[in-house]
Amino acid sequence: MTERTNRTGMAIASLHGVEKTYGTGAAMVRALRGVDLDIRGGELMVLLGPSGSGKTTLLNIVGGIEPATSGRVTVGGADIASLDDAARTEYRRTSVGFVFQFFNLIPTLTALENVQLIAELVGGGEPGRSELVLRAVGLSDRMHHFPGALSGGEQQRVAIARALVKEPPLLLCDEPTGSLDLETGRRVLALLRSLASNDGRTIVIVTHNSAIAAIADRVVTMGSGQVTDLAANPAPAAAETLEW
DSSP states (O other): OOOOOOOOEEEEEEEEEEEEESGGGGGGGGEEEEEEEEEEOEOOOOOOOOTTTHHHHHHHHHTSSSOOSSSEEEEEEGGGGGOOOHHHHHHHHEEEEESSSSSOOTTTTHHHHHHHHHHHTTTOOOTTEEEHHHTTTTTTTTTOOOGGSOOOHHHHHHHHHHHTTTTOOEEEESSTTSSHHHHHHHHHHHHHHHHHHHTTOOOEESSOOGGGGGGEEEEEETTTTEEEEEOSSSSOOOOOGGOO
């Protein structure tokens, strides 16, 4: 992996007055209600809240999966809230890495081939790049295995490598440990913590699990579509110590 400078303190993504509604009239649901939030370069941010609080909707809007109804969303200085469908697809393809609760690996491809496929789609298919990111996530001896021969934690690490191969400014993780047991979840969180602390990656983790907030640089608590609390954590805990 290439050396990166940790630029914590500089906002690389900002939301201003972001609203998201679904439906109309009496059936209208306000998923986000005037959200203002900065995401700083090199930080690990946790979005914490119960189901229905708006945290996944917020992640999807930052990731360009769906547009905001109103407000401004900037990533790297570009306003993604105003992108049309084609431009939003290109933004997702090249500028954001996604890690979900379910790994979504192609079962007929090896770990290396799963990563290489994404690398080729974004123009990063040069020889050795996919091997490099798999080594960085601790899978140097498992890259030629098919997903069915990998543990849940190993599959999630392949999914993280697949996101990292794009060299995205943001890595967005939606409940990345939700389908993992405690010990495997700890290892995945330790990897994400290391990517922020040692590689300068900017990582946002959505979770309903308050224990995970302990590893964050900042914790954003959401409720009823709003940011209800934002707290800095000067001494993030080691993922290996978490209990839930």
